[in-house]
Amino acid sequence: MSNFDSKALRQVFSQFPTGVTVITTRTADGEPIGVTASSFNTVSMSPALVLWSIDKDAHSxxxxxNCEYFAINILSDQQIAISNRFAGRGQDKFSGIDYTHGLGDSPLxxxxxxxxxxxxWNVYEGGDHLIMVGEVLEYSVTQNARPxxxxxxxxxxxxxxxDVLNTKQVDVLSQHEFLEDHILYLLRASYNQLSQVFYKRLNEAEGVSPELWRIYACLADGNALDLDSLGVFVMQPRRDLLDSLTSMxxxxxxxxxxxELTxxxxxRAQKLLSIEKQYKQELASRVGADNYNDMKETLRHLYCREHL
Incomplete structure (x- = not known):
C-alpha cells in the first residue's frame, strides 16, 4: 500500500478539472440533505447511469x-456561495433557499x-468512499448559463x-462584425490571452501557480487576513485554501x-508584485498610458455597478 501524503495527493488529483455539484436527498425522517461533490461522472447512456462518491465519514x-432517489444539481459559475455552503458542516444548509421538490422529494x-x-441504482465500495450509481429518470437544463x-x-x-482564440477565432472576428462589437466576447478573449502570458511569467520566475499568486498578493502588505475573506479573494474553499497555505x-x-506572510x-510577494508591475507597464505602453488608465476606470465602474 502506497503511503502518500493526503494533502499532496489531493493537489495531484486537483490537476484534473471537474464541474461542481450539490447532491441532495431526504433522510428517512424527511430532513433535506445536501453535499457538495466534484466526483460526478457519467457511466452509461442505456440505461442512463451516472455516479458520484461520498466519504464514509460524511454525516449524510x-x-x-439508503435513499430511493437523489438529485444531482450541477452548479453554474454564479453559485460559488452555494458550493461553499453545502461543503460545510453544522448549519441549516437549506435555510433561505427557495428550492423545489423532485423525485422522492429530493430538493432541486x-x-x-x-x-x-x-x-x-447501486452502491459500491470505493476505499474510504462509497460509489453511488444513479439511474437518470428526469433532467432539466438552464439555458444561457455556464458551468x-x-x-x-x-x-x-x-x-x-x-490557442483557439489566436487561430480559428481570429478569422471569425474578421468575418463577423457583431463579434467585434460584443464587449463580453472581447473581454473574455483579452483576459484569456493576457492572463496566459502573465501566469506563465510568474511560474517561470518564481514557480507559483495562479492560486498561490493571489494569496501572496492579498497578504503582501504583511497584515493578517481572516481565512473566510482570503478564501473569497482567491476563490478557494477553506480545505483547499489550507492546503495551498501549507504548500507555502x-x-x-x-x-x-x-x-499572514512571514x-x-x-x-517573495514583492518579487511577484514587481513582475506584475512590469507587465502592467508593458500593457500601458501598448495602448498608451491615458487609455490604459481610462480602461481600468471603466472596468472598475462596470464591476462596481454590477455588484451593487
Whole structure:
C-alpha cells in the first residue's frame, strides 16, 4: 500500500478539472440533505447511469446509502456561495433557499446549470468512499448559463482556449462584425490571452501557480487576513485554501482563523508584485498610458455597478 501524503495527493488529483455539484436527498425522517461533490461522472447512456462518491465519514452517508432517489444539481459559475455552503458542516444548509421538490422529494436547487433526478441504482465500495450509481429518470437544463469549474484547488470558469482564440477565432472576428462589437466576447478573449502570458511569467520566475499568486498578493502588505475573506479573494474553499497555505511552507503563518506572510513570504510577494508591475507597464505602453488608465476606470465602474 502506497503511503502518500493526503494533502499532496489531493493537489495531484486537483490537476484534473471537474464541474461542481450539490447532491441532495431526504433522510428517512424527511430532513433535506445536501453535499457538495466534484466526483460526478457519467457511466452509461442505456440505461442512463451516472455516479458520484461520498466519504464514509460524511454525516449524510446513511441518508444517501439508503435513499430511493437523489438529485444531482450541477452548479453554474454564479453559485460559488452555494458550493461553499453545502461543503460545510453544522448549519441549516437549506435555510433561505427557495428550492423545489423532485423525485422522492429530493430538493432541486434554483438556478442550477443542470438537474438530474436519479433512482438509487447501486452502491459500491470505493476505499474510504462509497460509489453511488444513479439511474437518470428526469433532467432539466438552464439555458444561457455556464458551468462552475473546480481546478487546481480553486473555482474557475470555462472559457475558450488561448490557442483557439489566436487561430480559428481570429478569422471569425474578421468575418463577423457583431463579434467585434460584443464587449463580453472581447473581454473574455483579452483576459484569456493576457492572463496566459502573465501566469506563465510568474511560474517561470518564481514557480507559483495562479492560486498561490493571489494569496501572496492579498497578504503582501504583511497584515493578517481572516481565512473566510482570503478564501473569497482567491476563490478557494477553506480545505483547499489550507492546503495551498501549507504548500507555502515557511512563507506563511496561519491558524484556524487567520493567515499572514512571514518575512520570507513578503520578500517573495514583492518579487511577484514587481513582475506584475512590469507587465502592467508593458500593457500601458501598448495602448498608451491615458487609455490604459481610462480602461481600468471603466472596468472598475462596470464591476462596481454590477455588484451593487
Amino acid at each position: 452517508l446513511d441518508a444517501f446509502k 436547487l434554483p438556478e442550477a446549470l443542470t438537474q438530474l433526478q436519479c433512482k438509487n 462552475l469549474v473546480f481546478s487546481q484547488g480553486s473555482y474557475s470558469q470555462a472559457s475558450p482556449h488561448y 511552507g515557511a512563507h506563511v503563518q496561519c491558524d484556524e482563523q487567520t493567515a 518575512e520570507a513570504g513578503i520578500n
